Structure formats: C-alpha cells, structure tokens
Amino acid sequence: xxxxxxxxxxxxxxxxxxxxxxxxxxxxxxxxxxxxxxxxxxxxxxxxxxxxxxxxxxxxxxxxxxxxxxxxxxxxxxxxxxxxxxxxxxxxxxxxxxxxxxxxxxxxxxxxxxxxxxxxxxxxxxxxxxxxxxxxxxxxxxxxxxxxxxxxxxxx
Amino acid sequence: xxxxxxxxxxxxxxxxxxxxxxxxxxxxxxxxxxxxxxxxxxxxxxxxxxxxxxxxxxxxxxxxxxxxxxxxxxxxxxxxxxxxxxxxxxxxxxxxxxxxxxxxxxxxxxxxxxxxxxxxxxxxxxxxxxxxxxxxxxxxxxxxxxxxxxxxxxxxxxxxxxxxxxxxxxxxxxxxxxxxxxxxxxxxxxxxxxxxxxxxxxxxxxxxxxxxxxxxxxxxxxxxxxxxxxxxxxxxxxxxxxxxxxxxxxxxxxxxxxxxxxxxxxxxxxxxxxxxxxxxxxxxxxxxxxxxxxxxxxxxxxxxxxxxxxxxxxxxxxxxxxxxxxxxxxxxxxxxxxxxxxxxxxxxxxxxxxxxxxxxxxxxxxxxxxxxxxxxxxxxxxxxxxxxxxxxxxxxxxxxxxxxxxxxxxxxxxxxxxxxxxxxxxxxxxxxxxxxxxxxxxxxxxxxxxxxxxxxxxxxxxxxxxxxxxxxxxxxxxxxxxxxxxxxxxxxxxxxxxxxxxxxxxxxxxxxxxxxxxxxxxxxxxxxxxxxxxxxxxxxxxxxxxxxxxxxxxxxxxxxxxxxxxxxxxxxxxxxxxxxxxxxxxxxxxxxxxxxxxxxxxxxxxxxxxxxxxxxxxxxxxxxxxxxxxxxxxxxxxxxxxxxxxxxxxxxxxxxxxxxxxxxxxxxxxxxxxxxxxxxxxxxxxxxxxxxxxxxxxxxxxxxxxxxxxxxxxxxxxxx
Numbered sequence: 001x002x003x004x005x006x007x008x009x010x011x012x013x014x015x016x017x018x019x020x021x022x023x024x025x026x027x028x029x030x031x032x033x034x035x036x037x038x039x040x041x042x043x044x045x046x047x048x049x050x051x052x053x054x055x056x057x058x059x060x061x062x063x064x065x066x067x068x069x070x071x072x073x074x075x076x077x078x079x080x081x082x083x084x085x086x087x088x089x090x091x092x093x094x095x096x097x098x099x100x101x102x103x104x105x106x107x108x109x110x111x112x113x114x115x116x117x118x119x120x121x122x123x124x125x126x127x128x129x130x131x132x133x134x135x136x137x138x139x140x141x142x143x144x145x146x147x148x149x150x151x152x153x154x155x156x
Numbered sequence: 157x158x159x160x161x162x163x164x165x166x167x168x169x170x171x172x173x174x175x176x177x178x179x180x181x182x183x184x185x186x187x188x189x190x191x192x193x194x195x196x197x198x199x200x201x202x203x204x205x206x207x208x209x210x211x212x213x214x215x216x217x218x219x220x221x222x223x224x225x226x227x228x229x230x231x232x233x234x235x236x237x238x239x240x241x242x243x244x245x246x247x248x249x250x251x252x253x254x255x256x257x258x259x260x261x262x263x264x265x266x267x268x269x270x271x272x273x274x275x276x277x278x279x280x281x282x283x284x285x286x287x288x289x290x291x292x293x294x295x296x297x298x299x300x301x302x303x304x305x306x307x308x309x310x311x312x313x314x315x316x317x318x319x320x321x322x323x324x325x326x327x328x329x330x331x332x333x334x335x336x337x338x339x340x341x342x343x344x345x346x347x348x349x350x351x352x353x354x355x356x357x358x359x360x361x362x363x364x365x366x367x368x369x370x371x372x373x374x375x376x377x378x379x380x381x382x383x384x385x386x387x388x389x390x391x392x393x394x395x396x397x398x399x400x401x402x403x404x405x406x407x408x409x410x411x412x413x414x415x416x417x418x419x420x421x422x423x424x425x426x427x428x429x430x431x432x433x434x435x436x437x438x439x440x441x442x443x444x445x446x447x448x449x450x451x452x453x454x455x456x457x458x459x460x461x462x463x464x465x466x467x468x469x470x471x472x473x474x475x476x477x478x479x480x481x482x483x484x485x486x487x488x489x490x491x492x493x494x495x496x497x498x499x500x501x502x503x504x505x506x507x508x509x510x511x512x513x514x515x516x517x518x519x520x521x522x523x524x525x526x527x528x529x530x531x532x533x534x535x536x537x538x539x540x541x542x543x544x545x546x547x548x549x550x551x552x553x554x555x556x557x558x559x560x561x562x563x564x565x566x567x568x569x570x571x572x573x574x575x576x577x578x579x580x581x582x583x584x585x586x587x588x589x590x591x592x593x594x595x596x597x598x599x600x601x602x603x604x605x606x607x608x609x610x611x612x613x614x615x616x617x618x619x620x621x622x623x624x625x626x627x628x629x630x631x632x633x634x635x636x637x638x639x640x641x642x643x644x645x646x647x648x649x650x651x652x653x654x655x656x657x658x659x660x661x662x663x664x665x666x667x668x669x670x671x672x673x674x675x676x677x678x679x680x681x682x683x684x685x686x687x688x689x690x691x692x693x694x695x696x697x698x699x700x701x702x703x704x705x706x707x708x709x710x711x712x713x714x715x716x717x718x719x720x721x722x723x724x725x726x727x728x729x730x731x732x733x734x735x736x737x738x739x740x741x742x743x744x745x746x747x748x749x750x751x752x753x754x755x756x757x758x759x760x761x762x763x764x765x766x767x768x769x770x771x772x773x774x775x776x777x778x779x780x781x782x783x784x785x786x787x788x789x790x791x792x793x794x795x796x797x798x799x800x801x802x803x804x805x806x807x808x809x810x811x812x813x814x815x816x817x818x819x820x821x822x823x824x825x826x827x828x829x830x831x832x833x834x835x836x837x838x839x840x841x842x843x844x845x846x847x848x849x850x851x852x853x854x855x856x857x858x859x860x861x862x863x864x865x866x867x868x869x870x871x872x873x874x875x876x
Contacts, residue, residue: 016409016428019428023428026375027383027426028426031368032371032374033367033369035374035501035502035550036503037501037502037813038584038812038813039583039584039812040584040812040813042812043501043813045501072368073367073368074367076367084366085366088362089358089363092358092779092783094226094359094361095226095228095783096225096226096500096501096548096550096551096552097226097361097365097370097550098372098502098550098551099501100365101368104366122821123821123822127821127822128820129821130813130818130820131501131790132499132501132553132791133226133501133551133787134791134819134824136790136821136824138786139821140821
C-alpha cells in the first residue's frame with residue numbers, strides 16, 4: 001500500500017510503485033481532471049503540484065510523492081483557483097478545454113512565484129503547456145487579469 | 157427580417173411533457189423514419205426528438221446534436237434557440253443528444269459535425285424550435301389571463317402582460333404549456349430585436365472546463381470497467397504473424413491478451429498495467445504490401461506524375477499551352493506539403509459496454525451515425541441497439557470524423573473479448589502513428605503574364621490521394637474521377653485569369669488519409685496564394701494591388717482582403733528586419749484574409765502578428781469567431797513551421813510532440829480579428845481561418861529574405 005496525500009486528504013493506493021502519478025490519480029483515485037496528453041513531459045496536460053511546485057505527473061513515479069502534498073485541479077485552493085477561474089471566464093479562454101487543467105495548474109504556480117508576471121515570465125513558465133486550440137493569447141491575458149484580481153483579493 | 161417559418165418538410169415540430177415535468181419541444185420525423193429510434197433498449201433519458209426542455213424551476217436545457225470539440229457549437233446553437241425563446245440565459249444548460257435521425261446535420265443527412273457547417277445548417281431549425289416553445293408558453297399565459305396572446309411580451313424567461321402588469325416565469329408555465337398543441341407555424345424574431353445573436357456571449361462550457369468536471373471520453377469510468385491498449389502493426393496493412401504474450405500476461409494487473417483484427421489487445425485493470433503489458437509483448441509482424449513505403453520515394457513518384465496529364469478538374473478560356481507559350485513572361489514552380497497528423501490534445505479513446513442485446517459507447521466523435529452503424533456491424537447488433545454518449549472532444553480537427561470509424565470498431569472488437577465494459581486508450585505515439593493523415597500533396601504550377609504584367613494563363617497540376625474515394629461520400633463528392641475535396645480552393649480560383657487549367661492525379665497509396673481542418677483548402681490555399689505572390693513579384697507589382705485588380709467581381713474576397721490590409725497597416729513602414737505577407741482564401745462559405753508580420757530569429761521564422769479579416773455572413777457570436785481565428789492561426793502555423801509525418805520502410809518516423817511539434821506559448825503571434833459586416837447567408841467559422849496562414853507567412857518571409865518557400869514545413873535551409 002502506498003500512502004499519498006492528495007488534495008489535503010490521506011489516500012491509500014495499491015498500485016505498482018513505478019506507476020506514474022498521473023495514472024494513480026486518474027485510474028486509482030478517480031481524479032480525472034488531470035489529463036494525459038503525451039506521457040513524456042512534452043505537453044503539460046498532466047501538470048499537478050507536489051509540495052507547491054508544478055510537476056509533470058506523467059513522468060513522476062507515484063512512489064516518489066509518498067509523504068508529499070499532491071494538489072490537482074480538483075483541489076486547488078480557493079484563494080488560488082478563484083482569481084484564475086474568474087479570469088479564464090472573463091477572457092473566455094478554453095476551446096476544447098482538454099489542456100486547461102494543466103494550464104491553470106502551471107499558471108497557479110507561476111503566480112505564486114511571480115504575483116505580477118511579465119510577458120517574458122509567462123513565456124518562460126507556460127511554454128511547456130501545449131494547447132492545440134492555440135488559446136495562448138487568451139491564457140496570457142487571463143494570467144495578467146488573474147494577477148490583478150489576486151492582488152485585489154478576488155472578485156467574490 | 158420577419159419570416160414565417162418553413163421547417164424542413166421531412167420533419168415536424170413536436171412538443172410534449174418532459175420526463176421530470178415541464179415543457180419539451182423538438183422535431184419529429186414522419187412515422188417510420190424515426191420509429192426505430194425509440195425502440196433502443198435501456199432508452200435514453202429523454203425522447204430522442206427533444207431539442208429543448210424547460211423545467212418547472214426554469215432551467216432551460218438545449219439538447220445539441222453536434223459535437224463540441226472547442227469550436228463553440230454548444231454555445232452557438234443554444235444562442236440560436238434561446239434568441240427566439242427569449243430564455244433566461246443564466247438558466248441555460250446544454251446536453252449532448254443521443255444518436256437519432258432527427259439530429260442529422262441537414263448539410264449531410266447524417267449526424268455529423270464537420271465541414272464548418274453547424275451554424276448555418278442549424279440556424280432555422282434551432283430558431284424555430286425556440287420560437288415554438290415561446291409561442292406555447294405565451295399561449296398558456298394568455299389563456300390563464302384570458303387575454304390575447306399578441307398582447308403578451310416575453311423577455312429573459314418571463315411572459316408578461318404589460319396592460320395589466322402581470323407576469324409568469326417560464327418554469328411556472330412549462331408543465332401546463334406542455335399539454336398544448338404546438339403551433340403549426342411560428343414567426344421568427346426580427347433581427348433588430350436580437351439580444352443574443354450577433355452579440356459577444358461567453359461560452360456555456362467554460363466553468364466546467366476550469367475545475368476538472370468536464371467529461372471527455374478518456375474520463376469515463378463504468379462499474380467493472382477494464383482498460384486496454386492495442387499493439388498495432390508498425391506498417392499500414394500489416395498483420396500479426398505470431399504473438400508471445402507470456403511476459404505480458406505476467407504483468408500485475410493484466411487480465412487478458414487477445415488478438416483483434418487491428419492487432420493485439422492487452423486488457424488490464426488500468427492504463428498503466430495495460431501499457432506495461434503491451435511493452436512486454438513479443439509480436440512478429442507480417443509487414444504486408446507497404447513494407448518498403450517511403451515518403452522520399454513518394455515525392456519522386458508524385459513529381460514525375462505531376463509532369464503527366466491528369467484528369468481535368470477545370471478548364472476555362474482557350475488552350476492552356478498556347479496561352480502559356482504566348483505569354484510575355486512565364487513562371488513555373490513545384491510545391492509540396494507533407495502528410496499531417498491531427499494531434500488532438502486528447503488522444504483517441506472509446507469506452508464500450510457490450511451486452512447480448514445492446515451496446516453503449518462513450519466517446520468523443522464527430523460522426524455518430526456512421527460510428528453507430530459500424531459499432532453495430534462489429535457487435536452483430538442492429539444500429540438501434542447501439543447507443544452513443546458523445547462526450548466533450550479534446551479536439552477533433554477531422555480525426556474524429558472517420559467514415560471507417562477505426563477507433564470505434566476496434567474498441568467494440570476489444571469489448572467482444574474483454575467480457576466487461578472496457579476503455580480502449582490510444583497513447584500519443586499510437587495517435588501519431590495511427591494513420592488517417594492529411595494527404596501528402598505535390599503540385600506543379602505554371603503561370604504567364606502579358607507585357608503589362610497581367611496574368612493570362614494559369615496551369616495547376618495537383619497530385620495526391622483522394623480522401624473521399626472508397627467512402628460513402630464518393631457518389632456525391634467524386635465526379636468523373638475528380639474528388640472535389642482534392643481541388644477545392646484551386647479549381648475555383650477567384651482571380652480573373654483568361655486561361656485557367658487545373659488537373660488532378662489521385663494515386664492510391666497504403667497510407668490512410670482523412671480530412672484535416674480545412675481539408676483540400678489546407679494545401680490549395682498555400683500553393684495558389686504563394687504562386688500568385690510569385691506572379692505579382694514577376695510583374696513588379698505590390699501583392700495587394702495585384703490581387704485587387706484580379707478580384708473585380710469578387711466583392712467578398714476583396715472586402716476581407718481590404719479590411720485585413722487596412723488594419724495591418726499594409727504598405728506602412730516596419731522596423732528593420734520585419735516584413736509582411738498576405739493571403740486571402742474562400743472556404744466553407746466564408747472569406748478569410750490574413751496579413752502576417754514576420755522576422756527571423758537565429759535563422760528561424762518568427763511570426764509576430766497576424767491580422768485576420770473574415771466575412772462569414774451573418775454571425776452568431778463574434779467572440780467565438782475571434783477565438784476560431786486565433787485557433788486556426790495557431791493550428792495552421794504549427795503545420796507551416798513544424799508539421800510533418802514521414803515514412804521510411806513503411807514506418808512512421810514521428811511519435812510524440814518532440815518530433816511532431818506544435819506551436820507553443822512563446823511562438824504564438826498576436827492575432828487580431830476583424831469581422832466584415834455582412835448580411836449574407838451564414839458561412840463556416842471553424843476552418844476558414846486555417847488556409848491563409850501558411851501562404852501569408854511564406855509570402856512575408858519572401859518579402860523579408862527573397863527566398864521562395866515552396867514546401868512545408870518551412871525549413872531553415874530554404875531560408876538560408
């Protein structure tokens with residue numbers, strides 16, 4: 001049995017320790033908000049936070065996160081999620097939406113490090129997250145907007 | 157426009173009570189045509205004819221028969237219906253429809269989403285249903301108040317009677333209204349009174365795509381469900397010779413290994429064990445007839461073929477050879493574009509629950525009617541025994557509209573052996589190598605100018621596989637051997653050139669091909685718009701002015717072109733090291749022009765800004781149009797800069813995003829969209845933004861470097 005802390009809950013999983021965290025979350029815990037896109041850390045659709053840092057869950061063995069705090073899109077703290085979601089809605093960002101969980105998790109980690117990111121910061125932090133619908137210009141605008149909302153303490 | 161309604165003669169308006177109370181309005185087929193739909197076992201949760209359901213609490217559910225793959229149809233169709241319903245937009249929800257003939261796309265006669273048809277083909281239908289529901293709610297209110305229906309008003313989900321100040325919310329009327337007879341005809345709202353159509357409206361599906369709730373095919377979980385991956389032949393047309401599955405079966409979590417017609421399935425209790433099991437398989441393949449296929453030899457073969465006469469797709473004016481040889485100046489060029497994968501972010505997948513008397517599928521598909529028929533055949537059932545739940549599509553771009561229903565049939569075959577509900581998952585590598593590509597095209601083109609620099613002759617020979625041949629679309633789309641999708645955007649060249657000649661070769665090859673966002677236009681726009689630029693340069697004329705002179709009588713091309721040029725500041729000075737290029741192209745009933753601004757960064761092209769102008773007739777949601785232009789630019793730019801599927805010894809050389817890259821955040825240009833005001837019939841929006849971007853970028857790079865780019869993707873060595 002592997003012991004994990006996911007979205008502030010202790011969970012136990014009976015899987016091969018080498019199983020990527022992505023599949024432990026999706027198949028093992030039913031947390032399907034984290035997406036599979038490439039399996040080789042090329043697209044960012046599987047981005048989650050481990051001890052506050054954005055990582056690619058498709059290339060992270062589940063045994064490597066035992067005892068660490070894993071946060072997925074379903075468990076992103078309200079204070080972080082709310083301004084981002086609000087900004088994403090205002091800019092009408094998603095098209096197919098498949099990559100957006102990963103985009104939001106990457107953006108949340110960016111805003112934690114750089115509360116008012118520059119365009120260059122956004123390029124640096126977000127270029128690992130692919131979007132086949134090319135919602136990039138809207139993601140960029142939404143990150144700037146979310147930074148502003150967060151500074152004001154949200155909108156609701 | 158106030159129009160009395162002409163519903164498609166084959167369908168009738170129908171209204172009744174919804175299962176949980178409330179009003180349901182939809183369309184119904186004449187008895188016989190639709191009867192089989194309601195016989196499906198297990199039955200869907202609403203009658204298949206429902207298009208809208210208004211619950212007692214006012215929740216208004218629009219049931220959409222088109223697939224949402226990012227193009228915004230859930231929102232657009234709900235807007236059309238709710239405009240004439242005068243619904244409370246904050247209470248509007250969308251559900252995906254089951255498979256039923258009444259949801260057929262009126263453009264195709266099957267339930268399908270593609271060809272940028274959704275908006276225009278649903279326009280009258282959705283509005284009529286909305287107007288009918290509204291009329292029934294008004295009739296109920298008027299009866300309760302004993303007033304004339306036309307003295308009542310509707311707005312925001314409320315019927316009011318201004319003279320007396322009384323009002324009812326729709327939800328309060330819905331249940332009783334359902335007992336009324338639907339009116340035989342309704343009057344659609346005057347355009348001047350529109351509150352939704354033509355206004356920027358935020359998408360209805362956004363909130364659930366921001367917190368992990370949205371359900372894509374890959375997210376479906378059923379009780380007792382297993383997961384399978386399939387080892388497919390490395391060469392198209394190959395077959396299993398022998399399998400040693402001992403090591404695969406030993407992988408913890410693997411339940412079974414089974415041969416299926418498309419390969420060897422490893423069935424496990426989750427994706428990871430299935431994948432581990434597949435890696436442990438030892439399979440000997442019979443590579444079949446395509447074992448030596450390579451794109452290098454294909455190129456050489458096509459280049460030779462392009463020099464020979466093909467089938468004539470277009471002949472206008474006098475003999476082309478005379479016109480060319482009589483020209484004062486003559487240009488010739490050869491162009492090529494590669495096979496392309498769709499690379500949807502969500503790889504293919506399908507969940508199948510196969511039972512003795514029925515089969516239920518959960519998948520993201522654009523082709524419900526064909527998929528249902530194919531699943532039924534594979535399962536040995538009748539189509540009406542197969543139910544499909546269309547999930548959100550993590551991108552489609554044509555890949556999920558396959559007349560061969562490849563991933564559906566395979567999943568049913570796996571389910572026959574799994575003896576349990578099963579999800580078949582394609583990895584990124586499977587998806588990249590699984591075929592059904594945009595065809596490789598090779599073009600030979602010649603043009604002649606008179607002494608004044610006006611084009612007098614244009615000969616274009618196109619070589620590439622037919623997408624349509626061998627599909628159910630062949631009778632309608634292949635005429636005298638010409639697949640209209642191979643020559644679209646080339647045979648209908650808008651430019652006034654006295655002698656125009658287009659020929660086509662459609663060689664048959666073992667690589668499966670399919671439509672890829674904008675289909676034939678994806679290659680013909682590149683060739684024709686780049687070669688026109690070549691002619692402009694040879695004539696010593698500005699590319700905009702040259703096109704303008706040749707587009708007299710093509711007001712919509714011109715309108716888009718002029719608007720894009722004006723907004724982009726065409727002709728105005730740019731900083732050193734930057735240049736602009738333009739292209740204009742008609743596709744799917746819309747006219748799109750783009751001006752791209754480029755530079756070179758370390759020898760690689762960099763696109764800074766793209767100004768789009770589109771005339772797509774009457775519009776529904778301007779913000780969706782802008783989003784689709786942005787998306788189409790990113791999609792087309794990925795192909796222009798990177799996209800290439802190559803084969804060597806029958807094997808695909810690419811596998812994942814590292815060798816089949818798509819544009820990333822730091823490479824995405826700023827995209828501006830300007831909509832040409834138009835009162836024309838609505839056109840498509842999902843695809844028309846794709847064709848112009850590659851030629852606009854290539855033409856800009858020519859302006860910058862003097863190098864003509866006649867093949868895609870753009871290679872560094874072609875710019876040096």
